[in-house]
Amino acid sequence: MINKTVRNVSEALEGAHDGMTFMLGGFGLSGIPENAISELVRLNLKNLTCISNNAGVDDFGLGLLLQKKQIDKMVSSYVGENAEFERQMLSGELEVELTPQGTLAAKCQAAQQGFPAIYTPAGYGTEVAMGKETREFNGKMYVLEEAYKADFAFVKAWKGDKAGNLIFKGTARNFNPVMCGAATITVAEVEELVEPGELDPNQIHIPGIFVQRIFQGKNYEKRIEQRTVRQKETL
Amino acid sequence: MGFWGLNLQIIKMLDKNGIAKRIAQEVKDGYYVNLGIGIPTLVANFVRDDIEVEFQSENGILGMGPFPFEGEEDPDLINAGKQTITALPGASYFDSAMSFGMIRGQHVDLTILGAMEVAENGDIANWKIPGKMVKGMGGAMDLVASAENIIVAMMHTNREGESKLLKKCSLPLTGVGCVTKIVTNLAVLEVTDKGFKLLERAPGVSVEEIKEATEGTLIVEGEIPEMAI
Numbered sequence: 506m507i508n509k510t511v512r513n514v515s516e517a518l519e520g521a522h523d524g525m526t527f528m529l530g531g532f533g534l535s536g537i538p539e540n541a542i543s544e545l546v547r548l549n550l551k552n553l554t555c556i557s558n559n560a561g562v563d564d565f566g567l568g569l570l571l572q573k574k575q576i577d578k579m580v581s582s583y584v585g586e587n588a589e590f591e592r593q594m595l596s597g598e599l600e601v602e603l604t605p606q607g608t609l610a611a612k613c614q615a616a617q618q619g620f621p622a623i624y625t626p627a628g629y630g631t632e633v634a635m636g637k638e639t640r641e642f643n644g645k646m647y648v649l650e651e652a653y654k655a656d657f658a659f660v661k662a663w664k665g666d667k668a669g670n671l672i673f674k675g676t677a678r679n680f681n682p683v684m685c686g687a688a689t690i691t692v693a694e695v696e697e698l699v700e701p702g703e704l705d706p707n708q709i710h711i712p713g714i715f716v717q718r719i720f721q722g723k724n725y726e727k728r729i730e731q732r733t734v735r736q737k738e739t740l
Numbered sequence: 741m742g743f744w745g746l747n748l749q750i751i752k753m754l755d756k757n758g759i760a761k762r763i764a765q766e767v768k769d770g771y772y773v774n775l776g777i778g779i780p781t782l783v784a785n786f787v788r789d790d791i792e793v794e795f796q797s798e799n800g801i802l803g804m805g806p807f808p809f810e811g812e813e814d815p816d817l818i819n820a821g822k823q824t825i826t827a828l829p830g831a832s833y834f835d836s837a838m839s840f841g842m843i844r845g846q847h848v849d850l851t852i853l854g855a856m857e858v859a860e861n862g863d864i865a866n867w868k869i870p871g872k873m874v875k876g877m878g879g880a881m882d883l884v885a886s887a888e889n890i891i892v893a894m895m896h897t898n899r900e901g902e903s904k905l906l907k908k909c910s911l912p913l914t915g916v917g918c919v920t921k922i923v924t925n926l927a928v929l930e931v932t933d934k935g936f937k938l939l940e941r942a943p944g945v946s947v948e949e950i951k952e953a954t955e956g957t958l959i960v961e962g963e964i965p966e967m968a969i
Contacts, residue, residue, distance in 0.1 A: 532799040532800070532818070532822075532836070533799075533818060533822035534815075534822070535799075535815060535816060535818050535822070536816070558836070581876060582876050582877060582878050582879065583875055583876035583877070583878040584875060584876050585875035585876065586822075591873050594873075595873070603874065603876045603877060605877055605878075605879065605880075605881035605882045606798065606836065606840065606877075606878050606879035606882060607798075607836070607837075607839075607840025607843060607844060607879060607881075607882030607886075608881075608882065609836075610835070610836035610837040610839070610840055611837060611840065613837070614837040625844065625882070625885075626844065626885035626886055627844075627881045627882040627885045627886070628881045628885065629885060629915075629916065630863075630913060630915065630916035630917075631881065631912065631913045631914060631915065631916075632912055632913075633877075633881060663816075673833075673835075674816045675801075675814065675816035675817040675827075675833055676797070676799050676800045676801050676816065676817055676818055676819075676833060677815075677816040678800055678833055678834065678835050679799050679800050679835065679836050680835070680836045681835070682835040682837075683835055683836055683837045710835075727815035727816070728815065729813060729815045729818075729824060730818070730822040731818070731821060731822045731823040731824065732813055732823075732824055733807045733813075733823040733824050733825075734807050734808055734809060734810040734812075734813060734824070735806055735807040735808070735809060736809075736810075737809055737810075
């Protein structure tokens with residue numbers, strides 16, 4: 506077994522510095538790497554480019570980095586829930602690159618799998634395709650989208666072992682698997698870190714080869730963004 | 741007069757639930773369906789219970805169920821609107837690349853989404869209003885560029901009373917030539933090579949009223965039936 510464990514989050518983020526490009530997993534606040542985000546806030550790294558489907562809310566997730574003006578550029582598909590984000594975007598302090606959600610996933614996965622670019626129909630004929638190469642295949646138009654390049658990918662899994670194998674839970678999986686191996690260093694934080702052999706190899710979602718560092722995360726808040734419930738039917 | 745006039749308005753056109761109810765009739769046995777946020781979400785409430793349908797939420801679930809009971813909410817189980825949900829027996833979870841692989845690969849049979857504007861050639865605009873805070877397109881551009889069967893659920897006119905069914909979209913586009921059908925509070929329309937073809941009228945709404953509320957080319961052939969809902 507090649508041991509990927511690091512002792513804690515600060516060891517996991519060793520080598521991260523100002524001006525870097527990071528990928529961060531999660532959809533909304535579900536499946537976000539809470540520990541890595543807290544450490545990025547503590548380190549107060551600046552001039553960051555963050556590739557993440559969303560930008561958190563004002564006081565949680567990537568919103569915490571926005572509050573401290575650590576992010577220069579966000580690459581996201583949807584950024585609707587964050588007032589500070591809106592303020593920085595409108596004032597020009599924050600550069601925003603909006604990318605269709607499926608294209609965002611594909612550009613991460615392309616980096617993971619060694620494709621320099623992919624063709625997607627998403628965004629053809631819209632401003633997203635402006636300045637990009639387009640091409641017809643079988644009578645349909647596609648846009649050439651290049652793979653992302655990132656220094657670190659921060660992902661969150663449910664369970665992991667010391668070899669870096671990961672299992673995700675529910676819809677907290679989202680962007681996390683496609684960001685594994687899509688950056689120079691992939692850091693995985695897990696709710697439960699176990700010994701090699703404890704996870705069934707049949708159930709592994711991401712093999713450890715895509716992960717450079719893994720650690721046991723702490724104090725997960727797992728905040729719910731929209732708590733929706735139904736009433737129990739009374740008989 | 742005021743009272744009766746008002747009452748007449750309410751009877752005449754569909755409300756959001758009425759639109760959802762009509763769209764639910766388009767959902768067939770064995771369909772995998774992606775529902776957008778807003779009116780489309782309501783469609784799930786009106787699908788016949790004698791057919792088998794699976795709902796896909798693009799953040800990574802097939803077989804999405806209703807909201808959980810209070811106390812059973814799971815932060816690791818949400819839909820594309822970030823709402824807490826449940827998973828039905830036979831459900832599956834997957835990552836974002838696979839989710840959009842299902843969409844792009846046209847494995848999802850029906851996509852239902854809202855719109856700000858639809859043009860008579862099937863162009864759709866639903867993500868950006870110049871001068872206003874842009875929240876992003878989310879998965880909308882992937883959905884409209886990929887799906888073969890796209891139904892738009894929307895009001896026929898905007899708050900200012902202007903038509904949302906246009907010759908050409910004025911807002912930045914989400915996708916080109918992609919919408920196949922539109923269900924509004926006034927009518928059911930099909931997008932054809934020649935324009936919006938009127939298929940059905942909402943209860944109590946006349947063809948004239950639909951013509952008046954439609955800026956794009958409206959094709960009316962023969963008797964137009966009233967929706968059966």
